[in-house]
Amino acid sequence: MSSTLVMESQHREEKRIWYRSTLFNAFVIGAVGFLAPGLWNAMSSLGAGGAESPFLVNAANALVFGLMGIFCLLGGPIANRIGLNWTLFLGAAGYPIYAAGLYTNNRFGNVWLVLVGAVTCGVSAGLFWASEGAVALGYPEPSKRGRYMNIWLIFRTGGPLVGGAIVLALNHGANQKKKGKVGPNVYLIFIALQCIAAPIGLLLTRPEKVQRSDGSKVKVVHEKSFAAEIRAVGKALSRRDILLLLPVFWAAYFNQYTGNYTVYFFGVRARALIGFVGNFAGLLASQLISLFLDYRGISVKKRIQIGFYYVVFWHVVSWTYGWVVNEKFTKETPDLDWTSPQFTLGFFTLILWNFSQQSLQNWLYYFVSTKTGNISELSRFTGILRGQESFAQAVSFGINTHDWYGGRVPLAVNTILLVLSVPPTWIAVREHVPVESEKIYQSDEDRIQSEVLDEDDKNKIAVVKSTVG
Structure with missing residues (x-):
């Protein structure tokens, strides 16, 4: 009992340092996400990285996500050995090489650097996602997890927004109404910005030195060896x-x-507009579900259950609409500019897909984060989550290297996979018991923050309750 009170007293008396706060670290992880994968997504949202034909870039992206899946799984162990800040540094270093490959392909028709960039980007992205997810979910207080996850995702979505604005500014002329590729200057700007990301990652505070606003500590339990x-x-x-x-x-x-x-x-300039405006759907989706997941009026378990039904609803809406519009366009083969009558019809397919996809990912990260209070274990869980997503993206990009008529094969595979995933996910939700507990206050001056209710924690709480009683 006395040791617990001493520990809490030390928490209160600890000098607050701004760069060790959860908010500062959320901004660090957000800035790296903005500059590295965020700008990568800006290029991707152009359609095939801005290329005229999607097939080389789809093959490169299949390589990116295949390697990313492997290194997402290894990211947790690596982060627990070398530290989250160095893992984040390495996790950003490969992105500008990928952008350089797209530039040389666009300008000179070079192919080999696209593939080299895909390798470096795949390795970096795996390390980035494993470390980023652990920081975004493990550093904040449990009651603020949805809020800080939203900050992280706003930054990451801000990358495509800024990147989309740059692309739109350079590709809005009347001569770019038709299908084709974007101008090469876009990639030079992206390369310069992405080079800044890796040094920013080194500003991340080590987990054991993070200062939460409630005085609780980030729980770190490393394994003894790699x-x-x-x-x-x-x-x-x-x-x-x-x-x-x-x-x-x-x-x-x-x-x-x-x-x-x-x-x-x-057409090119329509793709540039979509790459910019389309990101607002992801921002809105993230904001809405994050606000709900942090709502303390209902239990964590109930939030997870309601969130499940919410994402299922939006996937039914988006995929029903997407199938109808895609079939219509397959028959008509339009070349849409933003002045075309059917532009909005086609644009909303991408908006709904983006909204439902982002809602699901936010919910999944939150769900996984409630399985443990130990950031080392959380880095493994987020690595598994993002790793499996990456393997799926690799397969999907591989499927899309073929020019399927109307895209019916990739759409059918995706629809079947979504339907098959619903029953086991619901079983996982029903059986889930969140690890976080609410704060138990001893008095206005003294309190205990329980991060994970293991047996030792329960004994401490029992002692406090009996003493207060």
């Missing part, structure tokens, strides 16, 4: 609750037909 870390990943992958979620991990980001859809049916 081999033990790998075994821990294998153990996490074999858990029943994780196995039940594997189908939805695959389904969440499987839809990479969007790039082909944009190239097939829209």
Whole structure:
């Protein structure tokens, strides 16, 4: 009892340092997300990285996400060995090489650097996502997790917004109404901005030094060796609750037909406009579901259950609408500019796909974050989540290297995968018991913050309650 009170007293007396706060670290992870994957998404939202034909870029992206899936799984063990800040640094370093490959392909027709960039980007992206997810979900107080996750995602979506604005500014002329490729100057700007991301990652505070506003500490329990870390990943992958979620991990980001859809049916400047405006759908989706997931009027379990029905509803809406419009456009083969009468009809397909996809990913990250209070274990879970999403994206990009008539094969595969993922996900939701507990106050001056209710924590709480009583 006395040791617990001493610990809490030390928490209160600890000098507050602004760059160790959860808000500062949210901005660090957000800035790296803005500059690295955010700008990568800006290029991707152009449709096939802004290229005239989607097939080389789709093949490169299949390589990116295949490697990303592997290094997402390894990201947790690596982060627990070298630290989250260095993992984040390495996780941003490969992105500008990928952008350089797109530039040389656009300007000179070079192919090899596109593939080299895909390798470096795939390795970096895996490390980035494993570390980013752990920071975004493990650093904040549990009661603010949705809010800080939203800050992270706003930054990451801000990258495509700014990138989309740059692309639109450089590709809005009347001579760019038709299908084709974007101008090469776009990539030079992206390369310069992405080079800044890696040094920013080093500003991240180590987990044990993070200062939460409520005085609680980030729980860090490392394995003793890298081999033990790998075994821990294998153990996490074999858990029943994780196995039940594997189908939805695959389904969440499987839809990479969007790039082909944009190239097939829209002119260059229309694609530039879509790349800019379309990101607002992701921002809105993130804001809405994050506000709900942090709402303390109902229990965490109930929020997760309601969130499940919410994302199912939006996927039914978006995929029904998407199928109808895609079939219509397949028959008509339009070349849409933003002045075309059917532009809005086609644009809303991408808006709805983006909205439903972002809602699902926010919900999944929140769901996974309530499985543990230990940031080392959380890095494994987020690595598994993003790793499986990456494997799915690799397969999806691979499927989309072929010019399927009307995109019916990738759309059908995605629809079937989404439907099959619903029953096991619901079982996982029904069986889930969130690890976080509410604060238990001893008095106005003294309190105990319970992050994970293991047996030792329960004993401490029991002692406090009996003493107060």
